Every structure is written in structure tokens, then in C-alpha cells.
Amino acid sequence: MAAVAVRPGALLAALLWALLPVRAEAVDCRNVSFEDSRYTVCEVDAKQERLRLFLDDPEGAPWGQFNRLETALKAKGQDLVFAMNAGMYHSDRAPVGYYVEDGAEAMRVVPDPGPGNFGLLPNGILCIRDTRTDVIETRDFLTRRPHCRHATQSGPMLVIDNELHPRFLPDSTSRYIRNGVGTSVDGRRVVFAISRNTVTFHEFARLFRDGLKLPNALFLDGNVSRLHAPQLNRSDLGRRMGPIVAVTAPAG
Template sequence: MRLLVLLALVLVARPADAATCRSETYAGNKYSICEVDLTQENLQLFLKDEDGQIYGHFGNIEAALTANGQHLGFAMNAGMFHEDRAPVGHYVENGQEVQRVISSDGPGNFGLLPNGVLCLRDGRADVFETKAFLRDKPPCVSATQSGPMLVIDGALHPKFLKDGTSRYIRNGVGTTADGTRAVFAISDNTVNFYDFGVLFRDHLKMPNALYFDGNVSRLRAPELGRDDAGFSALGPIIGVVEPAR
């Protein structure tokens, strides 16, 4: 009996996982999917450390958090960036704006309008189409803009082609209507935009979803034994901060 009581106390004392990550196959494609409960978990954006240096890699964020008695759980690259790792689009971190909103069309995936903004507020996260973001002016604590949108109010981006030939490892995020849950996905094989959008719309049931990037997409998911390092530094990174274990 004493052993059972001690075991129960250990289980209660264990910190909750920062995100629930799993591997899934949908419509013939393989994905790693991580869900974050914004009412329970601390989701943050990261770009530069206290000395103004680009974090660039998950390990650098983990080292900085460890020094403050914290721990990095799930993490993913979170938006397109220039060669100097500066965000291409709107970026706000802990109330400090780094880059303004970019609302015009342009070259590349970012300029394939409509694009969108992931907005983090206390206890919630929301993906907004950029024009709706400018209209509604949500009070984001942190935000990152990327593009294109994958799902807009339940509909796929209008320019996605079912037989599109552009195929990459891709990653993105969708949010629930009430903003309490964010679902992140990265493909484990190359996919086109249409298939990636359908994953969020039909399988994950996300009313709004935003593309982060392709080809350079990386994931940290301790539950899956995954901590992608890559050869080059990333720009914006999003992750869950936990108490030290």
C-alpha cells in the first residue's frame, strides 16, 4: 500500500508535457502533429537572446531557459526570414514590435495572398488572415506573420491546386475558433500546398491555419524523440516553456 501511495505522489508531481505530439498518416502522407492547450501551457515566440544574438537553433533557447530554471518542450520554426534571420513579416515578441505588418502581395509564398498572422494572447492563440488582423487589431502579446494562409474560415486558400507539383517538407499551425488550442504540423514526407491545407481543414478540423515554411522546416518534439538541428540557423521560433524538470 505504501508503495502505491508513493507511486501516486510521483505521478502527481510529474510536470505535464508541454504539448501532446504524435505521428499520423493522412491521405497517404505522414505527419508529426503537436497540440498545445493555451489555457494550461506557456507558448512563446523567440528570435534573439538577451544580448541581441539570434537564437537560430532550439538548443540555444533550451540553454537560455535552463539558466533561468525553465525548459523548452515542443518547438518549431515560426515564419519566414531574411538571410540575416530577420522576420519577413509582422513580428512582435513580448509586446515589442520588430517588424510591421506587410499587407501587399509579392514574390514567393509569403506574398501569395491571403497570408496571415498568428497572434498570441493570454490563454489563447489565433490565426488571422492579414486584412482581418488589420481590421480587428487584436491586442497580441506576441505575433508572427507568414504565408500563405492554408485555411481561411473553413475554406482552403483559393490558389491551391490539387495536383500542384511543388512539393516540400512543410510546417504550419491551425487554431480553434475559441483560441484555446493550437495544432502544429510538419510533414514527414514532401507534400504540396493542397494536401497540407486539407490536413488542417478536414483532418485536424481547424477553421483557420497558417503556413510557416517549407524545406527549412524543423521540429523539436521530445515525446517523439525528435530535436531537428539542421545545418543553418532559423529566424523566428515558437515553443512551449515549462518549469525545469
């Protein structure tokens, strides 16, 4: 094979290019199928990416829509890389349960059973820390009292220590579009999922445990299940949201 001449300047440029930091894909979003149902899943590396919650704008009004938050972030030189609705809320879009944003607690933990999906115990808390993120069952959370930089409470739990929620029925006929989040034991792998067809709680929980191999997972909502995933050219519109979970990154 004949030798190929390389100009010294070109070689130096190539070496310098190789040493430059490469902007990693902050979130891996993809469409998947599992047990005859279709889902979109978005996976975040909690150790590498900036995962956080948003509720109110600087004037104190709920962001409500992904496009409002995206516009505000762009003005600050930030991209909204990924976002999803992040827990149940009242008619004024105030969180139903525990909510912490940038270390400030806006709503206390609600440990008691109650009406609706939120009160179908056990429910849980998504706890975002600096280098890890965990879905933690609420009673366990109250025992451990971890410090969360951001946190949102929702319910019911989908998977608790590799077991499905005890109230879920394999033959349920209650089907909705649903979204949720699951985390790995080491707190590094955070996977958000939204169904693309109506599913039962039992089917949705099996996606996290059996399909995504995650030991703990939390239901986020059903009537307001929305996703912002530019990677897939998707940004859902609809009813105004309460809490939003998102990944942001410097614009580039």
C-alpha cells in the first residue's frame, strides 16, 4: 500500500480537533415497543447532565408550557434539551405534594392516603441531587430524609424495589396515555417514559421493571402527559402544566 503524505499543518489541526471538548448528547430519546405497546423513552445520565425542576417564572406565574420556558432559557444562553410534566398539581398549578426547587421547599411531603392516583399508596418522590437522582418511596424518604436540590412528589409508585405496586391488576381495563420516571440503584441512570398508546398501570410498570430494568419507578401523570424532545422533533402542547422536569445545557 502506498504511503499517504500528510501536511504537518493538517496533522496538527487534526490533533487539536481531537483534544477539543465535544458536546455530548445530553439526553438519549428514542421510540421503543414493549409487550405490544409503543413508548417514547428519554434517558439521562444524572452524573453528567443538569437535571432540574421548574414551576414558576420570575413573576411568580407557572411556566405552564414548554415553549414559554424554552424562550426564557434561550434569552439566557441555555437550551431546553428535554422536558416533561413532573407531578400532579391543583387547579392553580401548585404541586399536590412535596416540591423543592433550587433547594427551596414550596410544598411539604404528603404521607397520607387520599383520593385519586396520588393518594394510592405507596407513592413516591423524585429526588434530584448534584450527581445522582433517585425515585424514593415516600415512607422511605421520610425515614432517610435525603437532601434534594430539586424534588417532586407524585403517585402511585410503579415499581418499588423490583416489585410492581400491589394494587395494580393484570386484567385492568383502565387505559390512558401515561408518563413516569425510573432510576437505577446507583442513581446515575434516569429514564423518563411516555406511552404512545393507552396502557394500564400494570403494563406501564412492567415497562420500567422488565423492559428498562429499573428497580424503582414513579407515575407522573395520565391526563397531562407531555414531552419536549427536540431530538425527535417533538414538543407537545395542551393543558397548562404545573411542575416541569428538564435538562438544560449551554446553547450551542
